[in-house]
Amino acid sequence: MRAQFILSEIGIGLRRNLSMTVSVILVTFISLTFVGAAGLLQLQVSKLKDDWYGKVEVSAFLCPTGSAKAQCAAGEASEEQIADIEALLDSPELAPQIEQVYFETKAEAYASFQEYFAGMEWAEMIREEDLQASFRIKLVDAENYQVVSDVLSGRPGIESVEDQRKIFDTLFLVLNRASVMTVGLAALMLLAAVLLITTTIRLSALSRRRETGIMRLVGASNLFIQLPFMLEGAIAATIGALASVAGLWLGVRYLITDWLAQEVVWVPLVQESDVLALAPLLLGVAVLLAAISSLVTLNRYMKV
Template sequence: MRLQFILSEIGIGLRRNLSMTISVILVTFVSLTFVGAASLLQMQVSKLKDDWYGKVEVTVLLCPTGSSKVQCASGEATPEQVSDLEALIASPELAPEIQEVWFETKEQAFESFQEYFSGQDWAEAIRVEDMQASFRIKLVNPENYQVVSDVLTGRPGVESVEDQRKIFDSLFLVLNRASVLAVGLAAVMLLAAVLLITTTIRLSALSRRRETGIMRLVGASNLFIQLPFMLEGALAAALGAVLAVGGLWLGVKYLVTDWLAGEVSWVPLVGVGEVWTIAPLLLAVAIVLAAISSLVTLNRYTKV
């Protein structure tokens, strides 16, 4: 009987404030979509870092002819200098940091260059003599690039030490800032959702002051009186969370998995599995929103 009464009260409240309830659902949907998008974006950044940082190399460019660097004053790197560098790379100081190392001659660098830029008119003017020999080093931990750089930079025969991670740093910076922007927009929308839920509960409580007064007189507990209002807000917020999960699932399924993954198959992308991973989080956020709104409102507006 009590459950039936509570359900009937929830139905009455939702019908009386239908427009406000729909507004709560929509605002919660939009705000949690931003929260979910920010979470998925961070997951994507983590995937890219794990994949790309594991593949990047440290490139030790050897001195070419005509370099302006002090350590290249004697001209192109000599075989003796190359041998000294090989010994230094194999030394106990650097060996523990290095997973793999190979030497690329000017001829090999030219072949790679022609492979990547074949068909380009400007590439036809490049000759073998214009290329640089180099050591390609794959690190055990790419984060320890500075250790290798400090040891090799400035050595005779070394023009520069390049970390390929710099290529991706700008991309990750843009993605992280986009994630921060999404979180900021989500925070504004979540605040709007809290205010809307509070207003909806308040209007519902005011429209039923007579009923709540009678319930108070016959000895109903605070929880029994307030529970229908709390469930109204929780139901509206939960529906918004379900819509947000559905929207994110559709977006990832059709835009990422079905379309983007086919265009850029070499990039690890988030999938629908990640959407289901964050779904409980979004539902929990919705319930917390409803709980906060209820606590702020009910103690004041259900008093007789």
């Protein structure tokens, strides 16, 4: 009987403040979509770091013909200079830092270049002579790049030493800043959701002052009187959270899994399972918003 009464009161409240309830659902949906997008973006950054940082290499590019660098004054790197570099990489100073060394000739660099950029007209204009031979060095710890760079830089036959992490770090910096911006927008939308839930509960309480007054007179407990109002906010917020989860799942399914993953096959991307893993967090945030809003509103506007 009590459960039936509470459910009927919830239904009355939702119908009386239908427009506000819909607004709460929409604002909660948008704000939690931002929260979920920020979470997925961080998961994506983590996936890329785990995959790419395990593959990054230090590239020691050998002197080509016509280089302006002082160490390349003698022209293209000679066989003797290449042998000296190999000996240096095997030295006690560098060997403990290095996991694997691969020497890529001009012909191999050209073949890789043509394979990677196959079908692009501008790539057909590149000749084998335009590329450089290089040592591809995989480190035991990618953080020790500077040690290897300091030893190799300026050596005769080596034009430059490049750390592939620099390329990735720029990308990760952009993604992390985008994530921070998304979290900021989500925080503003969550604040708007709290204010809307608060207003909705207050209007619902004010519109039913007569009913709550009668309930006080017959000795109803505070929890029994307040529970319908609390559940109204919780239901609206939960619907918004579920809509957010559904929107994120559809977005990942059709934009990433069915489209982007087919075009960018070499990058690990977030999946629908990642959205489902975030779902409990989004639902928890929705319930927390409703709980905070309900407690603040009922304590202030509904003295029972």
